[in-house]
Amino acid sequence: MFKSLSFENNNNNEDTLITPTPSKGVNMDLFWDDALDERSGDDEELGRRNHDGPRLKPVSSHMNEPQQSFNNTSGSLWPKPNSSTHPYSVMNQIQLNNSSLNDSTFGITSELKSKCSLDSENNGATASDFEIASNLHKRKRASAGAAVVSDSLNDSLLEECEEDDDPNSLGLMRDDEREPLKNISNTVAAMMMSKSRQSLGGVSSPIKKKKKINLIDFEKKRRETRVLNVVPQITCSGQDHHHVVGSSPGLYFSSIETALHEAQPFDTILLHEGTYHVQRTLSIKVEGIHLKGISNKVHLIGMCPSNVLSIEHKSITISHLNISHDTQQCTSTSTAVSSSCSTSGTNCALISIDMQSPLSDEIFQIHIKRCELFNSFEHGILVSGAAEAVIIDCSIHNCKKIGILYTHNARGLVQNNLIYENLYEGITFRGRSHPTVKNNKIFDGHSGGVYMRENSHPYIFENEIYANRRSGIFITNKSKPYIKKNSIHSCKENGIVLKNNCSGKIEGNDIYQNAYPNLYIDDECETEIRGNKIRLGKSYGIWAKGKCKPKICENEIVDNVGKNVLITESAKPYFSENKIYYSRSVLQTEELRGIVLKDLCKPTFELEEIYGHSSSGVDIGGRAQPLFFACKVTDNSKNGFLIRDYSSPTINECIVSNNVYPNILAIDRAESVITKCKIHSGSQTGISIKGTPITTIRESEIYGNSFSNIKIGGSSSTDIIESKIYNGRQSGIWVKEDASGKIFRCSLFNNRRDNILMEMRGKMIISENEQDK
The missing domain is CATH 2.160.20.10 (Single-stranded right-handed beta-helix, Pectin lyase-like)
Incomplete structure (x- = not known):
């Protein structure tokens, strides 16, 4: 039962500033049913207090001694029962052995001893007068001031003592009439819960009671x-x-x-x-x-x-x-x-x-x-x-x-209004303000439509924001809005601008026909952008730059002029399950590329559909280091992937097919890794490598392309490992010029010409491959 009960210091509990997220603060049941993730259970706020120094900090001469643990082994402080002892008497009559204990073992101070009558000199009581009993009460505490961590937490036996004075003199807090030591098991349970939450993904945040906006x-x-x-x-x-x-x-x-x-x-x-x-x-x-x-x-x-x-x-x-x-x-x-x-x-x-x-x-x-x-x-x-x-x-x-200005924590509701032709913004939010803005028309402003800064977190729903001389919505300075089901269009600059550490969520909006990029993301923003239509922008659909890390998921990004998505500088956005394409319903005067990556960006693309562009589906340049996983890049008028400059992409489990130019073209000094991909049915070559790039193709299937499945030239270095190359309408692999590398454990068959065609200067090492005759 008492196999390993130890007392530890824990000085790592730091106060954490918790800022309300857009999923809290307003009773959104007035407006929609499924916008918020409701937490079950108690609705009261749970907080943590930070205490300087360890809990139950000893102030005696034993302070500098390492804290001890005691185990139920030979020489244990617990007496062994004899045959005549009832088995439950050990639980109820455990004697404290003063010869084997010291104060630091339990983290007990001299002051605590006097409070709990443990000092026989001052109180005339002996250690045998005290019992250790199991505390089965699990009451809620407003704050845990003392903590004891046990390795065996199923049944903790905790020391109880009589209350003679105010325990708050020890810096401890309680919510009942017992000494704090008698409530330690509740603290242990709270710490167990905190640890389990951390193991599930980070420090647990307090449950905030939602503030409701009810019309009085x-x-x-x-x-x-x-x-x-x-x-x-x-x-x-x-x-x-x-x-x-x-x-x-x-x-x-x-x-x-x-x-x-x-x-x-x-x-x-x-x-x-x-x-x-x-x-x-x-x-x-x-x-x-x-x-x-x-x-x-x-x-x-x-x-x-x-x-x-x-x-x-x-x-x-x-x-x-x-x-x-x-x-x-x-x-x-x-x-x-x-x-x-x-x-x-x-x-x-x-x-x-x-x-x-x-x-x-x-x-x-x-x-x-x-x-x-x-x-x-x-x-x-x-x-x-x-x-x-x-x-x-x-x-x-x-x-x-400004038409309407909310500031200094103000809140409220702005609904069914016409807000127009104001010299500054139609609505501005400052200083942690958090109103709800619903079903308004905000238009023809001489500046922007909506502007928010300074930790404001408004809720903006079902508005039409259009024809403003600057951006439709401008978000900056750590603001955290929730923007849902709005129509944001025809502004003279951007549809939405995100800057300066903003976050929040942008969901289900229709953002279109703005003069600058429909969505502009800069600095260290971490906004979630989900389920929007981002279309017909007159200059890009999305431009992510700076050190931003947004999550861009399940959007439809279509028919934007020049580029549907542009990522530059050191941006690290995460894209998932978006559709990025050119519908050809609108005639464009310049070629439209799907995704363009430049500079030192490190984006991640997962489960994307990239198709139909009048230029390349994905254009990777600069020193970009993107990761593509399980994406489909098809039916583009030029390359599926164009890999150039000093870029180093990783392409895993992608399908690249039916592109007019080579499905994948690697040039310059790019370093590419292509793993477990299917590259097929290209109108020209499956993979074309020229210049001086370094390319690794592993466990992929390259088949059914109109020219050679793989063409390697220039002074490139290419390793093709454990891949299947088949059904090419010309050669399986064509090696020419000064290309080098190796073809190892590949399966080559049903290519109309040679499975491997290597010119005189080719320096490929060919070994352990399977080929048909």
């Missing part, structure tokens, strides 16, 4: 509250408000400022038709106010370069209003600006929502509905802090800067 119905609380009517330029005698017989019921005011001053929680302020000139910011500081236009003919005009509306409390609704700045007078240098107006021009907006971070989980939700916001001195809507802004059915256009 404020109108339920407004049904029995007052309606405060505001009529522009009304003449009031004696008092600021009075009842008007025959009109809408409620109180009447001559100005919005007066109505806001008199408002009580959840009142409705109803603005009647007309134009309201706002000389200073209207601050809404009362909970639940609904500022509403009676029709679409209510217009608020800010007369100075500051916020028109400032929302500083929760549950506010703004609806049916037209809001703008008077941009002719609203300038920081205008002498006509009122002295009460701010002229700083810093982050002012038509509607500003700024909530300080709450100490609780209280939701600061704001609704902006059916409004038109335009001609802003800077931004249309600014959302900051703990605010949860819900912007629905609005039109936001012609702002001098």
Whole structure:
């Protein structure tokens, strides 16, 4: 039972910063069913604490001694039962042998001994008064402050002691009324779970409780509250408000400022038709106010370069209003600006929502509905802090800067809006903001459509982003968006740009007809790009460069001008199960290559289908070192693979067939390894090698090509090992010029001419091959 129980230090538990991924943070059940991977089990966050130094750190004179282990062998500290001893009495009456133990054996400090009454001098108790019993309780602990690692973890026997004082004096934490030592088995279980998770692929991350965005119905609380009517330029005698017989019921005011001053929680302020000139910011500081236009003919005009509306409390609704700045007078240098107006021009907006971070989980939700916001001195809507802004059915256009700006951890919902012709981006996300953007049209911007940076992680679904003068979506500075089912097209630069360590997921989008590459990936981005259509780009489909490492899977990359995929510099993307082709449905003025690799890139391609291009399917140059595994490269108008310069590709288990030029052409000083491939039915040669490349062909089948199955020339060096070369319409292998290498253990048959045709200067070593006559 006690075969190997040891105590170890563990100083390797470091705190790990866990940043929420796009699969958490929003209740996406509102929008789709299968977008997120749900975790079963407890939904509460599990965290780990980091303690400086070892757990149960000894402070006695034994600190520098190596920790001991004790085993149930001869000389064991456990007494051997005699024949008269009941077998269970050993479990229940194990005596502590002071002669064979020391404090460091158990990692017990003098202070811990005094707490647990183990010191016989101070407490008058003997070691025989204590028992070791099995702790079968498995309670949850908020934090594990003491850890003991056992090699035998099935049934751990742990020392229990009476509680006489506060264990927190030892730096230990507990969640029940027992001493921490009595709960060590729970710590062991937690450590077992942590180790098992690490063995399954990395350090376990905490389970984050998902934050939900649920639209709150404020109108339920407004049904029995007052309606405060505001009529522009009304003449009031004696008092600021009075009842008007025959009109809408409620109180009447001559100005919005007066109505806001008199408002009580959840009142409705109803603005009647007309134009309201706002000389200073209207601050809404009362909970639940609904500022509403009676029709679409209510217009608020800010007369100075500051916020028109400032929302500083929760549950506010703004609806049916037209809001703008008077941009002719609203300038920081205008002498006509009122002295009460701010002229700083810093982050002012038509509607500003700024909530300080709450100490609780209280939701600061704001609704902006059916409004038109335009001609802003800077931004249309600014959302900051703990605010949860819900912007629905609005039109936001012609702002001098950004249409909608989310910053400083703000969240919310932007849905069914028209966002267009803004001087900067239509929507910008900064500072860890994470709203949901759904079913909007973002177009004709003088800059980009959507811009995100500074760890923001928005959810962008089912939007149409098009005809912007720069990129449709620009992602940078460690942002982690989830971008799904959008249509991103006809922008003057890229469809989507990924830079500066961004990640996240781009899934199921239609990205097409953008002037620059539809998808541009740079720096050290590790974004997952899955299930998109990337088509009809006017300059490449995907361009990956820098040190990026994206995962590009199950996409359809088709009909992009020049190159469907370009990979340069030190990029290391991973491609899997993509279809990369030219459909010929659109006439192109230049030759289209499938994949072009340059510089020092090291991409991996797995299970790709590359076909139909008007030039080579794969063009490998520079010093590229790609890996192709189980790919199909067929029906291209030139080569299947063109291998040149100083590149060194590895091609495993691929099918290369039906290409017009040689299926594989290796030239210059390239070094290629071709293993377990099927290379057949080429309109010319199966494999053509010339110049000074070094090529290894191993365990492959080369057959049915119109010219020689393999042609080797120049000063190349080629090794052909354990391969089948057959059914060639000319020679099986043609060696000419100064080519060298070896043909070893190959099977050559049914070639129309010689199985091996070697000219006088050929230097091939031929041995142990099987040939027909």
